[in-house]
Amino acid sequence: MTIYLDAEHEMFRSEYRRYVREEVLPIAAEADEAGEFPLKVLQALGRMGYLCLQLPEQYGGSSADATMLVIAAEEMAYASSGIDASLLVHSVIAVNPILKFGSDEQRERYLPRAASGTAVAAIAMTEPDAGSDVASISTSAQRNVDGFLINGVKMFITNGTIADFVVVAARTGEPGHRGISLFIVDADTPGFKAARRLEKLGWRASDTAELVFDDCAIPASSLIGEENKGFYYLMENLNLERIVMAADCLGLARAAIDQAKGYALERRQFGQPIASFQDIRFMIVDMETRLRAAQLLTYDAAWKLQTGEDCTMEASMARYVAGEMVNRVTADAIQIHGGYGFMMESGVQRFYRDARVMTIGGGTSQIQKEVIARRLGLG
Ligand SMILES: Cc1cc2nc3c(=O)[nH]c(=O)nc-3n(C[C@H](O)[C@H](O)[C@H](O)COP(=O)(O)OP(=O)(O)OC[C@H]3O[C@@H](n4cnc5c(N)ncnc54)[C@H](O)[C@@H]3O)c2cc1C
Incomplete structure (x- = not known):
């Protein structure tokens, strides 16, 4: 692998590996059996500055390149692919739309907490009737005087029951991919509910849930970037x-x-x-x-x-x-x-x-x- 890795990558791998082998490997089977994501891993990585590596320093990351993220995922999955799944959703998949397209206020509010492991993130695209065909989602976000009202159901959402905030894809416009927007919904917003935790064949050390939005009212400032660009x-x-x-x-x-x-x-x-x-x-x-x-x-x-x-x-x-x-x-x-x-x-x-x-x-x-x-x- 040497042509893809420099000394910094190698050093990071050996430090990250040491943490994973000493702290995560011993609890991996237990987390799988219990069917619980061990939150303490996410929190420990946050304290070490290893959680949202790709974020700029100002938000608690280290501006790491994609190779660094590959190394982290590879090392974590050696101990537990399930734990790694929750970490990847939190640290990369949910957080990146906020980093790339969020407002300064959204970045200041959510990214440092995600990077320090003091708040857990999830991303909700999939629905009972819309999986591979994401463009067909039906969860709606209707504008009202205060912001948006979200209604719909999201399925198979990693970190669903433990998330403090969820990046949600909802329909704001015409059918198809041109009518979808992204929002940040705080988990304590009335009308938001992690309806049930789903039992799985594998990845049992990750948390997976069905989320329900029932007249969930969010402020206009929750919209990520531009409307219908989600x-x-x-x-x-x-x-x-x-x-x-x-x-x-x-x-x-x-x-x-x-x-x-x-x-x-x-x-x-x-x-x-x-x-x-x-x-x-x-x-x-x-x-x-x-x-x-x-x-x-x-x-x-x-x-x-x-x-x-x-x-x-x-x-x-x-x-x-x-x-x-x-x-x-x-x-x-x-x-x-x-x-x-x-x-x-x-x-x-x-x-x-x-x-x-x-x-x-x-x-x-x-x-x-x-x-x-x-x-x-x-x-
Ligand atoms: C453990 C777990 C965690 C997940 N976490 C999240 C999450 O955090 N957030 C989130 O939004 N989603 C999440 N998902 C959802 C996941 O991304 C979807 O399950 C996946 O995209 C497939 O959608 P589906 O399950 O609805 O299957 P479907 O899209 O209904 O597919 C059923 C079958 O049809 C095939 N198929 C569909 N369309 C085509 C096509 N055009 N050509 C050929 N074959 C096709 C598929 O390959 C598959 O074999 C998670 C899923 C799982 C299982």
Whole structure:
């Protein structure tokens, strides 16, 4: 990876890794079993100045480049992809529209609290009837004398029950992508409710909820940027979102491979370590090779993004390949563990469950392929 990493990146990785391995790894299985996001991780990262790394110093960040965010996601997901998911939504996906398109007042009010870990952020786009087709959302924001009145339901919202503020996409204009605006809604606003926490197959260490807006009155100053420009603001964020989600897959796959390799060397059958059987050793070769390929795509996309090149195709390729790769790798890690891999007491079962969402959440594999197809000039 050296061509993509300088000394600062390497130093950051070793410091961040030390924190993750010492403080997060020991509580990762417990958080998964409890189905709870450990807020203390977000708060500790905030105290260390490692939470919203890409923010400028004035808001508590360190103006970190995309590669730095990839490293953080990769390292955190090694311990827990679920915890990393909550952190990524908070620190990158929800906060960036405020940084890029928010007013000075919005930035001053929300960004320092997000960076210090004293307030949790969420972003609500998806609805029961609008997932991949974000442009079809029906949650409405109607203007009134004081501001806007929001009505509607949002589904699968990460950090939904623990958020202090939510960036919400709502319809303010014509049908389709030209009629959507973004708002910041404080969680204590009357009419806003985290209606229910959703139980999940994987990413159980992240919080996921259904949100209901019932005549939720917000001031006009809650609008991010210009009215009806929300869809474009969301699209601006997409490449970075896809790249950091790909990085999460890399960390999760690394954890699965490390455990599978360790087990293959230790476990003996027919008088020899199972790692000596060609089917097993080649399975590990394929896992490592697939991970390496996804890693190169991800770091390359991050490099392009931070050097200002168009990376839409590369970001989708990284996300697509990494999502498929981590599903294959974690399934193979179970296979290598045999019956033990199928038991809840094994570590690899969590990796397998956490990986499943990686071809779905934040843009499915099919949608990534559509993006790539369009970039290839296929209409
Ligand atoms: C754990 C989790 C956390 C999430 N967190 C958030 C969050 O914080 N905020 C938020 O707003 N959303 C969040 N989401 C929602 C997520 O982004 C959506 O689930 C995702 O975009 C897919 O939408 P959908 O689930 O409605 O599936 P659908 O869009 O209904 O897709 C169903 C199937 O149809 C396929 N499909 C759809 N359109 C096409 C097409 N044009 N071509 C080919 N195939 C197609 C899909 O690939 C998929 O296989 C989260 C989801 C999960 C599971």
